[in-house]
Amino acid sequence: MIAHLFGPIEGRRHDAGMLRESGIETQMQRYMTTQNNEVYSVYGDPAYPISPYIIPPFRGCVITAQQMRFNKKMSAVRVSVEWTFGKVLSLFAFLDYKKNQKLYLQPVGKYYRVAAILTNCHTILYGSETGKFFGLCPPTLDEYLS
Template identity: 50%
Template sequence: RWDRSQVSRIVHETATGIVERFGHIMAWDDQFMTPEYLEQCCAAVHAAGAPLQTIFGFIDGTVRPIARPIRRQELWYNGWKRTHAIKFQGVLIADRIVRISGPHNGKRHDSRIFRESGLLETLINHAHLPNGRRIQLYGDPAYGWNPLITAPFRSVRITDVQRMHNADMSAVRIAVEWCFGKVLALFAWVDFKKNQKLLLQPLGLYYKVAVLLTNCHTCIYGSQVVDLLRVDPPPLETYLRVANQS
């Protein structure tokens, strides 16, 4: 019978092996994220109800509560959630989460995480249609407005048209929240605060594995996002790039 330390070591080595072999597929894949594919994503988002025709995905951050750290507690305290936490940033494109950045300390602002993630440079180089037209991610107001990311209108004098625009975009943007929620539904352990011990476990590694396996689950069984955007997930072998491997 294995003791707890042996089980922990096996879990850690398995998670490390998964990320070492497959972690690259959650990055921006130039061969897969072609302008033609991103054009299809824009069409799917627009067909789902978004008034904008140039949104190919959604950016969001997620706050994951952790047990109280034994050192530097103030760095990890998230005042909004009123808990110690780590944060991740992710991008939803079509049916899966890509470009997971983190873990970051719980008090770090989303805009700073975005600046430090390197995502802006990726968008500058790749976020365009076949005709060269720029396309955008959609996020919450923390990410601001620029040619590559757009957000809801914010004003004390917002017009009725702008208010309707925000509501229509919000109804589609919920897809990224569904994706993060599915990770927790399938892997409840990463949402169990008392076991999320910062200095004792590689929390970032385990969360990224949970995201990767959630994407795999979507390839096989679909998801709410697939139903909303009416996209077809790739076969699992294609997603994992193992179809032609021995």
């Protein structure tokens, strides 16, 4: 399920800058800290800075065997984010025609947002590769659309 969208942003922008502009870390602070002050984190892109809510892969010349195992295991699940992007484009192929999508001449962001909502509806009705991989069940269509 796609839970947060930000944009549109030009493709050549740096990931860390887009992260900062999106304000998602403020939302993460609100929703990913429990009443016992436990913090949940997500595994992020290598371009993201380390924060309490986003953990990028370990990097550098000298990383331990444990850190290398962590990177390998987490990169295997990080690809699940790409599955969702692929699902949106497979359901709405016209979004992938770069020559036909002009950022300032068409409402590209609106097209993608509508496609994301409809992709979430498709996931609820028919399941998804990501849900199967992680053993997750989506909400009902009534819950999602309310």
